[in-house]
Amino acid sequence: MGRKRTVVTIREVAKAAGVSVATVSSVLNGQNHTRVAAETRRRVLEAARRLGYRPKRSAQALRTGLTYTLGLSVPLCPDSLLSPFFYEAVKGALKAAKQRGWLVTILGFRDRQEELALLRSALEQRSVDGVLLFDPQDDDPRLPLLKGRMPFVVVGRCSDPEVITVDNDNVQAAKLATQHLLQLGHRRIAFVHVPFRFATAQDRLMGYRMALEEAGLPFDANLLAGTEGYYGVEAGYRAFLGLLNRLRKPPTAVLAMDDTLALGVLQAAQQHGLRVPDDLAVVGFNDSPFAAHCEPPLTTVRIFAETLVEYATDALLRLIRGEPVAPKRMLVPTQLIVRASCGAMSRKNN
Amino acid sequence: MGRKRTVVTIREVAKAAGVSVATVSSVLNGQNHTRVAAETRRRVLEAARRLGYRPKRSAQALRTGLTYTLGLSVPLCPDSLLSPFFYEAVKGALKAAKQRGWLVTILGFRDRQEELALLRSALEQRSVDGVLLFDPQDDDPRLPLLKGRMPFVVVGRCSDPEVITVDNDNVQAAKLATQHLLQLGHRRIAFVHVPFRFATAQDRLMGYRMALEEAGLPFDANLLAGTEGYYGVEAGYRAFLGLLNRLRKPPTAVLAMDDTLALGVLQAAQQHGLRVPDDLAVVGFNDSPFAAHCEPPLTTVRIFAETLVEYATDALLRLIRGEPVAPKRMLVPTQLIVRASCGAMSRKNN
DNA sequence: AAATTTTAGCCAAACGATTTAGCCAACTCT
DNA sequence: AGAGTTGGCTAAATCGTTTGGCTAAAATTT
Secondary structure: OOOOOOOOOHHHHHHHHOOOHHHHHHHHHOOOOOOOOHHHHHHHHHHHHHHOOOOOHHHHHHHHOOOOEEEEEEEOOOOHHHHHHHHHHHHHHHHHHHHOOOEEEEEEEOOHHHHHHHHHHHHHHOOOOEEEEEOOEOOOOHHHHHOOOOOEEEEOOOOOOOOEEEEEOHHHHHHHHHHHHHHOOOOOEEEEEOOOOEHHHHHHHHHHHHHHHHOOOOOOHHHEEEOOOOOOHHHHHHHHHHHHHHOOOOOOEEEEOOHHHHHHHHHHHHHOOOOOOOOOEEEEEEOOHHHHOEOOOOEEEEOOHHHHHHHHHHHHHHHHHOOOOOOOEEEEOOEEEOOHHHOOOOOOOO | OOOOOOOOOHHHHHHHHOOOHHHHHHHHHOOOHHHOOHHHHHHHHHHHHHHOOOOOHHHHHHHHOOOOEEEEEEEOOOOHHHHHHHHHHHHHHHHHHHHOOOEEEEEEEOOHHHHHHHHHHHHHHOOOOEEEEEOOEOOOOHHHHHOOOOOEEEEOOOOOOOOEEEEEOHHHHHHHHHHHHHHOOOOOEEEEEOOOOEHHHHHHHHHHHHHHHHOOOOOOHHHEEEOOOOOOHHHHHHHHHHHHHHOOOOOOEEEEOOHHHHHHHHHHHHHOOOOOOOOOEEEEEEOOHHHHOEOOOOEEEEOOHHHHHHHHHHHHHHHHHOOOOOOOEEEEOOEEEOOHHHOOOOOOOO
């Protein structure tokens, strides 16, 4: 018991194979143009395999200056309905990272203040080699903090053309969703959104406006309902209730920037005696897994978060290794999922 | 541009303060107060602050043998509805870890095979100092792999009394939920569960049986519906549909081991023409955030995943540091949340 | 005053890998 | 045969900390 079988070191492998540690490293890393004879290589490989040798990460880290770890800077929201997105994100990041033997650590923050502090300390302690950021804002303070000091990739659009970003085609997505509502005959379409300092909000507004204008309809700022803070059912509820109270006549349709907001809209609508989809058509975003199961099932724009983040992570890894990163900005298409909440399935066909 | 301002090292601090690196380290780690004069200490602290010095993690790691990183071994399920639990888990782990300046990395796996491989490599590379495991099974192969080689804490019950565990009081929870259904007059209560090799399934079965027996009802194995694999809407759907097809007469109530399974039950019921809650009462587990929003809203047993994992992480940190871990097994109570799906709110009061 | 203890701080050796420079045969070429 | 090449390997430096041992000087005791 307590057999203190310490982890195998490169020295033991060297001894077992009857060579120097340099040779072992050479064989294992292959980089070095220091050639090793086939027979020696075999012996080393065999010894390493037999002893179950794996280089110790922290030693490697110190020597090479790389921790082989990526940071995922994600918000820890109180509304756990937001979790699917981050779950998918983690999946995508891990998928890309795992392939190359990298680790992913979660830099989870409760507010932007804390996020900056976490990034700063990651920077100072060199605990990660690069970070993935979500949901950029105007004058995002994270960028100047990180720029030139640590590689990073942003999931979302950001104005700085130097920054590598991966994003959904939000303009197109919002445009298609709005057009869908227009085709169903709606003329007063509200837009429930997070504050416009978020690039995503700007882009989706853009798509919404484009669809309206192409249909020859005026854009009416009175139909915008902004949330106080971020996403979440509560936020959507408040924003839409505020809108309903403000307007003489309620809109006949709503485009919500997110399924959680849409859920809040549903609640506010119900409280106001509006039936969905009969009195009010609702479209969300993200195709969160609950969207198919709420009442009525939500029409929504599906985004491919896992893919998005997988690409972003891949780009980040290239960036870190100094490999060329193909396009500086990548757009991933989205997909409209039509369910009952928009009224397009008027004849119930279950 | 590209100002290669390299990170501050302890040597620079030492020079700036006019002392040796040993003294700086001594001051910063503060083990031995008598070793350095108050004035010197002040100078060192001042220099460190001014230069913004933070010890480099990988160097610390190599020297001390600690990476100051915890691993969270979580499944990457295809059904993203399972994400809330893990989101909460991550929150809890981060909360406990952050307080002490530790990092959390996600060891995400697709199947048990891969989980073992990940743990093995974490072990060999010493990339984490300890791991948190979820959902233990009979003869769990993770335990013998880790035991004696790396500290770990299990979230869930496990038979080995040596292992430190934190768990919900599943027996009690299932018992209370079942009793609730019994009080509503139900006599044929089905139990939808994951395979019984999972300790959680065993415990909840136990609570279910206890409630039945205390009510003087026979336990009927025909009312058990086991899933093929793990949790998820699809799994619940299949399991319950299988049960319905097998029985002459459907049960009047279902206790599902998880909200995702309950959602599957809802779908199967609907397909079979059973109305919930009128023909069938349904109770789930976890109080996943969507439970309040599905149709009908799910009665469910709330578990406090964040708290659970926060405790577990705290215990793990103690374990790693060799501090005493108070109780070897901790039980966190649960809470029954009554909504519409069980029929207790028969008079619709919206 | 000498001997002892305490205080304050430095030296140098790790930790476990990677990498650079260099050594020694053996081989090639004129 | 001597000079230059090359292949195959090793010794040693290095990454940035922490820490046990050591040494002077100062304080205390005898």
